[in-house]
Amino acid sequence: MKKSNHLMVLEYMERRGMLVDADAKSQLYAMQKGFEGELAFAALFERFANQDWLLIYDYWFASGKKKQIDFLLLSSAVWFQIEVKNYEGRFEYKTGECWHNGKLLDENLFSNMEERARRLKKIAAGVSSKIQVRSIAIFINEFGQTYFDETFTGEAINHLQIKDFFWSIRNVQKLPAWLEDKVRLALEEERGTYAIAFKGLDPGVFELVRQGVCCDGDESCGGFHAVRHQQYSFICQKCGKIESLADVIARHAVELRYLFYDYPEMVTAGNLYLLMGGAVSKIAIRKHLSAKYDLVRVSNTHYYRINI
Incomplete structure (x- = not known):
């Protein structure tokens, strides 16, 4: 489910x-x-x-x-x-x-x-x-x-x-x-799709979004406790969960996609870098996102296509 x-x-x-x-x-x-x-x-x-x-x-x-x-x-x-x-x-x-x-x-x-x-x-x-x-x-x-x-x-x-x-x-x-x-x-x-209208955030409020790497552990943790553990992983200082760098980047990219639900073009390496509070370099973000998602080129903007 x-x-x-x-x-x-x-x-x-x-x-x-x-x-x-x-x-x-x-x-x-x-x-x-x-x-x-x-x-x-x-x-x-x-x-x-x-x-x-x-x-x-x-x-x-x-x-x-x-x-x-x-x-x-x-x-x-x-x-x-x-x-x-x-x-x-x-x-x-x-x-x-x-x-x-x-x-x-x-x-x-x-x-x-x-x-x-x-x-x-x-x-x-x-x-x-x-x-x-x-x-x-x-x-x-x-x-x-x-x-x-x-x-x-x-x-x-x-x-x-x-x-x-x-x-x-x-x-x-x-x-x-x-x-x-x-x-x-x-x-x-006779099947339809989810029919209740709803909206995510507007791109204009992006700078107001709380930044940082959040923990994906138990719901009782649910905070911004994850810190760089080793070169390729993060650890939550509260619940102790260790997560690979690739999983952390992909998870936050999906979160960015949901936050700006009506604006898929918001999923850029630069925006993800800011959302994660600068905890991961843009080079690493591009590397891992490119391995998982298609890069869409629209005029001067490049964003990653995440289907949800």
């Missing part, structure tokens, strides 16, 4: 001290919690589920609102739309509205799932009229509680019920190759 580009942009902006907007910080926290929940579900699937299910992560419809699905769990008889929520505290469904810790949520989780289920049913019908489509919300956080009033008609389970859910669908038969190809093709025809 890969983090979305949107999440990567926000995380790199926070690391470099450029995430000052309160709404953006709140969005970053929500996206990080969501991704943690999805990782936890994928790990539980790997551990407890029948692996004959076809699992598809982060599916987007090509058009329309409310169009992203966390997981599709597919067989020849049943398609599950799985929405994973990593809410701490209390989630409540009351008279058709969704609340979290006493706050009314902007969107109704289950109404959105119903809309996506209608679209899934159309795709499934093109594969086989016998396929059933079900939608399940999984509240995966062990510190979360859920409450549903008598108006609730959907399907929802908490973290304690996930293993029982996998056990209940253990007898699925593996999709034959020809049918799996048909299913993938049908889904691909």
Whole structure:
């Protein structure tokens, strides 16, 4: 599973001290919690589920609102739309509205799932009229509680019920190759891309970005503690992780690409030299980037093409 580009942009902006907007910080926290929940579900699937299910992560419809699905769990008889929520505290469904810790949520989780289920049913019908489509919300956080009033008609389970859910669908038969190809093709025809508009930094604020070589160790480290260890490596003075010079340069180049998401031409040896606080020479930067990425020549500017 890969983090979305949107999440990567926000995380790199926070690391470099450029995430000052309160709404953006709140969005970053929500996206990080969501991704943690999805990782936890994928790990539980790997551990407890029948692996004959076809699992598809982060599916987007090509058009329309409310169009992203966390997981599709597919067989020849049943398609599950799985929405994973990593809410701490209390989630409540009351008279058709969704609340979290006493706050009314902007969107109704289950109404959105119903809309996506209608679209899934159309795709499934093109594969086989016998396929059933079900939608399940999984509240995966062990510190979360859920409450549903008598108006609730959907399907929802908490973290304690996930293993029982996998056990209940253990007898699925593996999709034959020809049918799996048909299913993938049908889904691909309706698949879109990440559709939420977002932006990275503007080149004009580059000089305000916190400079230096950061550590890529444990998240609890997460600071600018990496220093030159030997000629071809760096070491973090806090957590002790040693990283090769080539990996440090490539990682910071990718970070630069994400920070200035809309401006790929920002990935130059000069800009990377500044981002890393002058810790690595431009000659070394050019050498290692040239070995890994294509050099694009545009008028007087040379930059490295990094596809993300």
